[in-house]
Each structure stands twice: as C-alpha cells, then as structure tokens.
Amino acid sequence: MPRLRLVLGDQLSDSIASLADYADGDLILMAEVAEETGYVPHHKKKIAFLFSAMRHFASRLEGGGKAVRYVRLDDPDNSGSLKGEVVRALKAGSYEEVVVVEPGEYRLKAEFETWSDQLGLPVRIRRDDRFICTLDRFNAWAEGRKRLTMEYFYREMRRETGLLMVGDEPEGGQWNFDKDNRKALPEDVSLPDRAFVEPDEMTRDVLTLVGDRFADHFGDLEPFGYAVTEEDARAQLDGFITQGLPCFGDYQDALKQGEAFLFHSVLALYMNAGLLDPLEVCRKVETAYRQGHAPLNAVEGFIRQILGWREYARGIYWRFMPDYLERNALEAHRKLPDFYWTADTEMACVRDVVTTTRKHAYAHHIQRLMVTGNFALLAGIDPREVNAWYLAVYADAYEWVEAPNTHGMALFADGGLMATKPYAASGSYINKMSDHCKGCSYAVSKKNGPKACPLNYLYWNFLMENEELLRGNHRLSMIYKTLDRMSDEKREAVRGDSHRFFKRIGIEQ
Incomplete structure (x- = not known):
C-alpha cells in the first residue's frame, strides 16, 4: 500500500526524511494553508518567500518523477489547515499511512501526535535529521549540568565535526575569537553589493497572490529578491563567502543607519527553510579560511552562529517546551509599543531597525538583540507579545530558533537558563557601535530629562524594577554597586522620566 507524505514549508530539502524511501504509488502532499499564514501576522515577504520556495520545490520533485499533490492558497477547495488537506488527500x-518529519514548532508537533487516532491510520513522525546535533545528543550533553552554557556545547560540536580543529586543539589556539569581532563600522568602509534574485514567473504569481490576500499584514512585499531555489541559495552562499565573509568578523556587531545587511550573510532563511544544509555551509566557509580567502576571526564567528547558537537554540527549545514560553522571570507585563509595527518613534536606533525589518523581513543579530530586544527588556514588555512580534516579522523565524533567542537571550524571561545575565544596555552601547545617535532627536549624552536618550534612564529603571531578582547575579555586582551610590534624588529622576516616557508611548501599567 502506498504512503501519503506530507512536506511542510520549511522542509524543502531533497534529503528530508519523509522522502527518504519514496516509492512508486506514494503521494507527496504540500499545501499553502490559511491556518499557517495567520496564527501570527507574518510579514508579507516571509509568506511570499515560503510560498514561492514551496512551489519551486514541488516543481523540482515533479520534474524528478515524483507524484505531488500541491494545494495553492487560492484553490477554492482549500480547507485552510494542514489536517484538512491531509483528510482531503x-x-x-488509498494510503496505508501518513509520513511527516517532525515540525519546527511545538504546537504543530502536538497536533500531529493526535492525527493517528483522528484519521484512523498510522501517522509516522520522523526525526528531522537535517541538523548537525540530534536532540538525543543535545539532551545527553545537557543532562546533569547546572548551567547549559552555549560555549561548552559549541566546543563539543567542534570536536565532533572537526570544524576548525587541528587534531584535538582548536584552530589558532583558542575556541572563540569574539573579542576581535566588536568593531564599529568605519565611515569609509565599502559594503558588499547584494546580488538579489530577479523574481521569475512563478514568484511573480506568488507576489500577486500575497499582495491581494495579505494587504493588511506587516511589511513591504516588493522589491522582492530572495532566492527561492536551492541553486540560487547556493549562489547566495558563494556570494557571501566572496564578498561578505572577509570582513564579517570585524564588523558583525556594527550598526549603520539605513543599512540592513552590512557584511552579514542573510543565509538563515535558506537554512531554516531547507534550501541550504547547515553543515555544508560551515564546511564551505571553513574551506575559504583554509584557502586563505577569509581570516580566522570571521570564519570562527560565522561557524559559531550556526554550529553553536543555531543548534543550541534548537536543543533548548525542545528540551524545555512547552513550559519554556510560559516563563516570565522578570514579571514583565507592559504591552508592545505600536512603533514596533509603525516605526513611528523618535528613537533613531529603534526606528531604523523597525524600518529595516519592514522593508526586508530581516535585521541582523545585533539589531534584534541590542536594539529592539534591548528596548523590550528595559521597558518590561510582556514576553508573549515580543515573541509573537519576532515570529511574525522575520523571514527566517520559526519558533524553535526564534523563541530561545528572544525569550532567553533578549528578554531574560527564562531566568538565566541561556544567558548568565540580561543583555541590558544604555545608549552608550548604541553610540559606540553605530551612527544612529548622531541624527537622533534624543541626546545620548543626557541621562535625564525630556531630551535624554530613553535607553539611559530606562537602563537604571530596569535595574531598580528587577533589583530583588538580579542583585545576586555576580555579573551585575559592579553595576549594583554603582546603583547603591546613586542619590535618592537621582533615583526619583530615573523613575519619573521612565514613567513619563511609558505614558507618552502608551504602555504605562
């Protein structure tokens, strides 16, 4: 008896386990469904990227002789849900079982686990083996550890893969070159050109559909230039290695007004959707170092983002879900400000990142962590609202990778499971790493008053609001000693400025 094989929109890999034993008579099901486009208001570019990549992948499968049932969103018989499309198929x-690879979000996995009883036939949920570290391997590493420090996980992955290793020792004599990767961007540096992909007819059809159906969703739909095939994604990887990688290390933490990409690869959306294999990406980048095309600090920093952070975030997510997203260690309950959607704020750094996000469905990791993430942390925004925003607006966002980075790293909502301290920063950090402050309506040099940078007084207000929980953190001991020397008058000024600011942007509790 044949099998029905469901392939999800982020499983666009020839090697996906659900297709591994495909046989004549089997049917591959792929579907664009309203339920998946609407559980958060996804960026228009994100929807377009996935639908176009799905259609191209389905066409590729059909060209290889496989039977595909592809359901478009505008199919009049479309049920609107994955389960509904499985039922229709x-x-x-006549099929003996349904085969699917485990999804990247807990809500879907929990749903899939109920299907067998509901459908009256076996539903085989296969392991997603496109990751470098299996979940069993991650859990074996995590078991019994008091702290799940990413750095130590990363070192084990280096040893196991052999990436940037010389025998048993790390290339260059140290594991981590992060201290070399914190330079601000010089004014005269030349940024690489981005070779975006011209939309073909299939992508143009998707853009028309998305423009019609999702006009009220966040973000600009065009211009659209992301790769939607494996071949074009590989070309994007090659372009990054040639143009971006050599300077990526030095300037990976830098920010520049009006510049979305700098030297970043913008490859996460391709890896997360299955168009690129993460281990292959790491090996190609390592080869660039071995051949003398890129320095070690750039290559190590890039590989750490994939082999370290990406794999680690996935392990954290699945180890601690579903309870992980219920954590709110700092008891943050203010609502998300409207300017996260509109960019209508006088804070130049936040305005620029939201504008970038609206244009490209993309912002690099420091924009996410130290601008929009940092503001949400300092302002005490409810983690549920922040998580929903990040999941909605970025083309590379799936809950397995978005939630730990937002909930754990940016918001410290997990109470320190991932981060040893909150990544809180005042305006001085933004001033050091960017040119945002030069044209801002607020003065980064001012600590209090209506013209002061809000990040300055919000920083101290955050430390005061969370003093009971955070004072015992050894990494914040010097900061709290500084707070102890602050006069009562200064403390009241911080509280007053913060209260007035929250009231002005409509989030005061």
Whole structure:
C-alpha cells in the first residue's frame, strides 16, 4: 500500500526524511494553508518567500518523477489547515499511512501526535535529521549540568565535526575569537553589493497572490529578491563567502543607519527553510579560511552562529517546551509599543531597525538583540507579545530558533537558563557601535530629562524594577554597586522620566 507524505514549508530539502524511501504509488502532499499564514501576522515577504520556495520545490520533485499533490492558497477547495488537506488527500486516494518529519514548532508537533487516532491510520513522525546535533545528543550533553552554557556545547560540536580543529586543539589556539569581532563600522568602509534574485514567473504569481490576500499584514512585499531555489541559495552562499565573509568578523556587531545587511550573510532563511544544509555551509566557509580567502576571526564567528547558537537554540527549545514560553522571570507585563509595527518613534536606533525589518523581513543579530530586544527588556514588555512580534516579522523565524533567542537571550524571561545575565544596555552601547545617535532627536549624552536618550534612564529603571531578582547575579555586582551610590534624588529622576516616557508611548501599567 502506498504512503501519503506530507512536506511542510520549511522542509524543502531533497534529503528530508519523509522522502527518504519514496516509492512508486506514494503521494507527496504540500499545501499553502490559511491556518499557517495567520496564527501570527507574518510579514508579507516571509509568506511570499515560503510560498514561492514551496512551489519551486514541488516543481523540482515533479520534474524528478515524483507524484505531488500541491494545494495553492487560492484553490477554492482549500480547507485552510494542514489536517484538512491531509483528510482531503486521504479521501482522494488509498494510503496505508501518513509520513511527516517532525515540525519546527511545538504546537504543530502536538497536533500531529493526535492525527493517528483522528484519521484512523498510522501517522509516522520522523526525526528531522537535517541538523548537525540530534536532540538525543543535545539532551545527553545537557543532562546533569547546572548551567547549559552555549560555549561548552559549541566546543563539543567542534570536536565532533572537526570544524576548525587541528587534531584535538582548536584552530589558532583558542575556541572563540569574539573579542576581535566588536568593531564599529568605519565611515569609509565599502559594503558588499547584494546580488538579489530577479523574481521569475512563478514568484511573480506568488507576489500577486500575497499582495491581494495579505494587504493588511506587516511589511513591504516588493522589491522582492530572495532566492527561492536551492541553486540560487547556493549562489547566495558563494556570494557571501566572496564578498561578505572577509570582513564579517570585524564588523558583525556594527550598526549603520539605513543599512540592513552590512557584511552579514542573510543565509538563515535558506537554512531554516531547507534550501541550504547547515553543515555544508560551515564546511564551505571553513574551506575559504583554509584557502586563505577569509581570516580566522570571521570564519570562527560565522561557524559559531550556526554550529553553536543555531543548534543550541534548537536543543533548548525542545528540551524545555512547552513550559519554556510560559516563563516570565522578570514579571514583565507592559504591552508592545505600536512603533514596533509603525516605526513611528523618535528613537533613531529603534526606528531604523523597525524600518529595516519592514522593508526586508530581516535585521541582523545585533539589531534584534541590542536594539529592539534591548528596548523590550528595559521597558518590561510582556514576553508573549515580543515573541509573537519576532515570529511574525522575520523571514527566517520559526519558533524553535526564534523563541530561545528572544525569550532567553533578549528578554531574560527564562531566568538565566541561556544567558548568565540580561543583555541590558544604555545608549552608550548604541553610540559606540553605530551612527544612529548622531541624527537622533534624543541626546545620548543626557541621562535625564525630556531630551535624554530613553535607553539611559530606562537602563537604571530596569535595574531598580528587577533589583530583588538580579542583585545576586555576580555579573551585575559592579553595576549594583554603582546603583547603591546613586542619590535618592537621582533615583526619583530615573523613575519619573521612565514613567513619563511609558505614558507618552502608551504602555504605562
């Protein structure tokens, strides 16, 4: 008896386990469904990227002789849900079981686990083996550890893969070159050109559909230039290695007004959707170092983002879900400001990142962590609202990778499971790493008053609001000693400025 094989929109890999034993008579099901486009108001570019990549992948499968049932969003019989489309396919044919690879979000996995009883036939949920570290391997590493420090996980992954290793020792004599990767961007540096992909007819059809159906969703739909095929994604990887990688290390933490990409690869959306294999990406980048095309600090920093952070975030997510997203260690309950959607704020750094996000469905990791993430942390925004925003607005966002980075790293909502301290920063950090402050309506040099940078007084207000929980953190001991020397008058000024600011942007509790 044949099998019905469901392939999700982020499983666009020839090697996906659900297709591994495909045989004649089997049917591959792919579907664009309203339920998946609407559980958060996804960026228009994100929807367009996934639908176009799905259609191209389905066409590739059909060209290889496989039977595909592809359901478009505008199909009048579209049920609107993955389960509904499975039911329709089962009614149209005879299959002994449904085969699917485990999804990247807990809500879907929990749903899939109920299907067998509901459908009356086996539903085989196969392991997603496109990651470098299996979940069993991560859990074995994590078991019994008091702290799940990413750095130590990363070192084990280096040893196991052999990436940037010389025998048993790390290339260059140290594991981590992060201290070399914190330079601000010089004014005269030349940024690489981005070779975006011209939309073909299939992508143009998707853009028309998305423009019609999702006009009220966040973000600019065009210009659209992301790769939607494996071949074009590989070309994007090659372009990054040639143009971006050599300077990526030095300037990976830098920010520049009006510049979305700098030297960043913008490859996460391709890896997360299955168009690029993460281990292959790491090996190609390592080869660039071995051949003398890129320095070690750039290559190590890039590989750490994939082999370290990406794999680690996935392990954290699945180890601690579903309770992980219920954590709110700092008891943050203010609502998300409207300017996260509109960019209508006088804070130049936040305005620029939201504008970038609206244009490209993309912002690099420091923009996410130290601008929009930092503001949400300092302002005490409810983690549920922040998580929903990050999941909605970025083309590379799936809950397995978005939630730990937002909930754990940016917001410290997990109470320190991932980070040893909150990544809180005043305006001085933004001033050091960017040119945002030069044209800002607020003065980064001012600590209090209506013209002061809000990040300055919000920083101290955050430390005061969370003093009971955070004072015992050894990494904040010097900061709290400084707070102890602050006069009562200064403390009241901080509280007053913060209260007035929250009231002005409509989030005061």
